[in-house]
Amino acid sequence: MRKENMHQSVEVMYKKVDECPIVNSQFSFFQMVYVISGNGFLKINGNCISYQTGNLMLLTPNDYHNFDIVNTTEFLLVRLNSEYVKDYRSKSIDHIECLLHYASHLSGCILKRKEDEFLVKSIAESLMHAIDNADIYDEDLITHYVNALIVIAARNIAKIKPEGIKVSADKRILEIINYIQSNIFFPDKLKASSIAEKFDLSGTYLGSYFKHHCGETVQSFTSNYKIRLIEHRLSFSDRRINEIVAEFGFSDESHLNKFFKKHKNISLTGYRKAKISLN
Template identity: 25%
Template sequence: MEQIHDTFAIEIAEYDEWQHRSRKNNFFELAYILDGKGFHSVNYVDYPYKENGIFLLPTAKCHQYIIKETTTFLFVRFTGNYFASNTNNQVDYSCWFNRLNFIMGNHNHLSGELIEDDDDKKQLKRLLDVILYEYSRKDICSSFIIQNTLVSVLAVICRNIQQRNWDGRTFNDEKFVDLLNFISFNILDAEKLSVKYLSQKFHISETYFSEYFKRNASERFQDYVLKSKLRIAQSRAKFSDTPIQEIALELGFTDSSHLNRIMKNHFGKGMREIRKEMQG
């Protein structure tokens, strides 16, 4: 795999037969089908793929491709380092770490294409074509262009997943939808998830905020945030090889024991049990 930047990597690979990929300590890869045919398989459920298909490939071995015609993939790998602050006078992407976790926690991880909305699919293809072009060009600006394009790639994916999550669910208050989106995309930022900050940002009385949230969501604000974090933790236990202690700290828990205890209270299973069941 060629490192285009020390915080992300892309690769073009041609396979006649699928090979499980070594992707230590990363969240997932996007797999963009440049040509070829076959099936995307998750837990023995197969979905056909063809040219221009876009799929999510987590670390877990339950995801694979059944190749019927020689297939060329463009892989875009995301790691935690990609979203860390940097000192190279480039954009600070630390806030996008939240979106990476949002994707992990809210995507269904079933077989099939990552994007269902036709317009979003076209938009994502255009962005991936930019990455492919810059990957081939490899000039002094290519790394910067790819890095910035990846920001847009994640935004399109998040938008599509959020739209899927809201399908069939309606809210009378548009401001409340904006509030939920803000919480989802800032789930790791304790300051931005404080009642004081949210009340000021969305022009809601701080003393009325808890009542406002419960009236619209039918659950307490604290419970909603906790369940969102646990959903991310559960997904990362299943579909990544990130150490559990690291997941716990990133999501704001005291340590892995604290996270395990709360996870068991809500799901009846701890993180290690969840990971063992999924990855063997």
């Protein structure tokens, strides 16, 4: 097993390969992979997923992966380290969290909007041009392209149904999920009574309706989503524990620590230290 780190905040690379040079790679950074040409299979965390020209795939930190190349493949790799993620979060936290939250649930190409395929191809070509034609302000230009790619990836991921939701789930359940995610920092709005009132449902029916479509209770879904966001705060930001307490509406640090430990079986500081040691 080879572990690879990066020290630049963002790195854009072009690779043309006939076979994967590294088997069972594990990176400490976040990576977007665009397939310029070629096809084959991405083997990630024990799963095998086909890829082809025009695909955009996401690899999260500490994924185990390698590519099985069928036909010579050209890759454009956009790598983001934790420092880039921290800086981006201060600008638009929703986009980067969308990627970080859902990427580990995804397989294969994340492009779901047909019209975005052209945009991603254009951005990839622009990044390639910047790589091949070094000039003044290249770093700023590349950053703008990468940020645009993040926004496009995020809005496509938003179209993907959450893990566990039934294929037959109706539009209203997706609206409820979106409501929960949009109001995750406002505990009063996340109460079952508030959600039921918002969607003109009885509290009892909301519970059975949500579990039928999502395979878990509203409370479980909300808690798991909140835990993931708190994990990202601990892994990719310098926010103090008391700042996270205030952000998520917990009464105090003890309350948040108890909530986190119940779900992750580790304290907040213990989790953060473990993540730092991995990087």
